[in-house]
Amino acid sequence: MRNVKVPLSLLARPERFGDQRDQDCLSGDLVIRAGKAVGLTAASEAEAPARLVLPRLTECHVHLDKCHTISRMEGVGGDLIAAIEAQAADRQNWTADDIRARAARGLDELISAGCGAIRSHVDWGAEISPLAPAPSWKVLCELVQEYQNKATVQLAALTGADDMADPEVADVIARQVASAGGVLGVFILDHLGRREGIRNAFAVAEKYQLALDFHVDEGLKPGLDGLDIIADEAMRTGFQGPVLCGHACSLMNIGTDALKPLAEKLARAGVAVACLPSSNLYLQGRGDGTPDRRGLTRVRELLDAGVRVLAGTDNVRDAFCPLGRHDPLHSLALAALAAHLDPPYGQFLPMITTNAEHALGLAPTYVDGAAIGDLLLFDAATTPDLLAGGGAPLALADAIKGELQ
Numbered sequence: 001m002r003n004v005k006v007p008l009s010l011l012a013r014p015e016r017f018g019d020q021r022d023q024d025c026l027s028g029d030l031v032i033r034a035g036k037a038v039g040l041t042a043a044s045e046a047e048a049p050a051r052l053v054l055p056r057l058t059e060c061h062v063h064l065d066k067c068h069t070i071s072r073m074e075g076v077g078g079d080l081i082a083a084i085e086a087q088a089a090d091r092q093n094w095t096a097d098d099i100r101a102r103a104a105r106g107l108d109e110l111i112s113a114g115c116g117a118i119r120s121h122v123d124w125g126a127e128i129s130p131l132a133p134a135p136s137w138k139v140l141c142e143l144v145q146e147y148q149n150k151a152t153v154q155l156a157a158l159t160g161a162d163d164m165a166d167p168e169v170a171d172v173i174a175r176q177v178a179s180a181g182g183v184l185g186v187f188i189l190d191h192l193g194r195r196e197g198i199r200n201a202f203a204v205a206e207k208y209q210l211a212l213d214f215h216v217d218e219g220l221k222p223g224l225d226g227l228d229i230i231a232d233e234a235m236r237t238g239f240q241g242p243v244l245c246g247h248a249c250s251l252m253n254i255g256t257d258a259l260k261p262l263a264e265k266l267a268r269a270g271v272a273v274a275c276l277p278s279s280n281l282y283l284q285g286r287g288d289g290t291p292d293r294r295g296l297t298r299v300r301e302l303l304d305a306g307v308r309v310l311a312g313t314d315n316v317r318d319a320f321c322p323l324g325r326h327d328p329l330h331s332l333a334l335a336a337l338a339a340h341l342d343p344p345y346g347q348f349l350p351m352i353t354t355n356a357e358h359a360l361g362l363a364p365t366y367v368d369g370a371a372i373g374d375l376l377l378f379d380a381a382t383t384p385d386l387l388a389g390g391g392a393p394l395a396l397a398d399a400i401k402g403e404l405q
């Protein structure tokens with residue numbers, strides 16, 4: 001493949017892959033041997049700008065049961081609690097056909113944006129009982145099967161901390177999640193039972209070998225301590241499965257002195273944190289006028305402490321975020337602006353690729369040695385071009401077929 005660039009951050013052994021450095025990338029002609037990317041040679045005469053080669057992207061956090069509902073809602077606006085109420089009111093429209101059509105649209109959008117791995121949360125709990133899954137769970141499980149040749153899709157059951165505080169409820173839910181091959185998710189805010197809920201989540205995750213995924217501290221009010229409890233529990237139990245914490249907005253309330261030991265504890269415990277800029281910017285820091293606070297987690301300080309930090313898309317066109325796009329590059333670009341992540345941007349690409357795969361319990365895909373079926377070609381000559389958005393990527397395998405013709 002002529003005249004491409006590969007971000008250094010997405011190579012396991014950059015020193016062995018090529019020697020033409022171009023800012024945060026290596027450049028040259030991509031050598032493919034036995035269906036795998038093996039290196040870059042000096043670029044041949046180029047008629048067109050270079051294009052970027054990346055592994056397929058990973059979307060660590062969406063809500064396919066809720067997406068694409070905004071157009072039928074009225075009077076939406078407000079904070080997280082208002083969004084929860086507005087979304088609950090929309091549930092009367094959630095027939096199996098409605099859920100399937102919206103979720104399939106979301107999956108198609110993610111796959112055309114380049115995703116090879118996707119984790120979606122799905123609200124758990126039927127109206128009659130927290131023990132049984134919502135009807136959307138079954139629909140999403142069927143869709144995952146239908147899409148298995150297109151992408152790896154993980155479903156995280158989104159339960160509530162107070163329900164999980166009951167050990168028997170936690171056990172019944174975890175057993176069902178395990179039988180569906182799912183991930184155990186828990187929503188943790190200022191629930192009275194949050195400490196017990198977290199403790200039980202770790203216990204049943206260990207028992208049923210589940211990955212954990214928390215919506216935690218999604219607020220800016222003082223006193224939210226879920227992330228700290230999770231870090232302590234991960235350390236205390238020595239839990240080996242992946243633990244991902246989304247949001248962690250309340251870190252914005254913590255001064256540098258208190259933040260450093262918490263961030264270091266998260267790094268030691270191997271707990272990953274997902275920054276979810278679109279929903280946070282929309283819902284957090286609401287007052288009467290224009291917001292003067294950002295609801296993001298402390299991306300830069302967590303990265304500095306060695307925490308595995310990801311960028312995710314979260315809600316797309318629902319009560320939690322009336323806008324949004326199912327595209328990890330778009331989410332990373334938004335995080336870069338909102339959290340002041342400065343160029344070179346190549347260093348942040350693991351947030352939507354290798355580090356995100358690791359946090360989801362998947363093997364990271366580096367470009368060197370990757371099968372061409374796992375690689376994408378983006379019509380972008382630099383990493384700022386890439387993040388600014390230049391259209392849908394091509395599968396590298398298809399692009400090569402085009403060159404050979």
Ligand SMILES: [Zn+2]
Nearest residue numbers: 063121215314
């Ligand atoms: Zn979420």
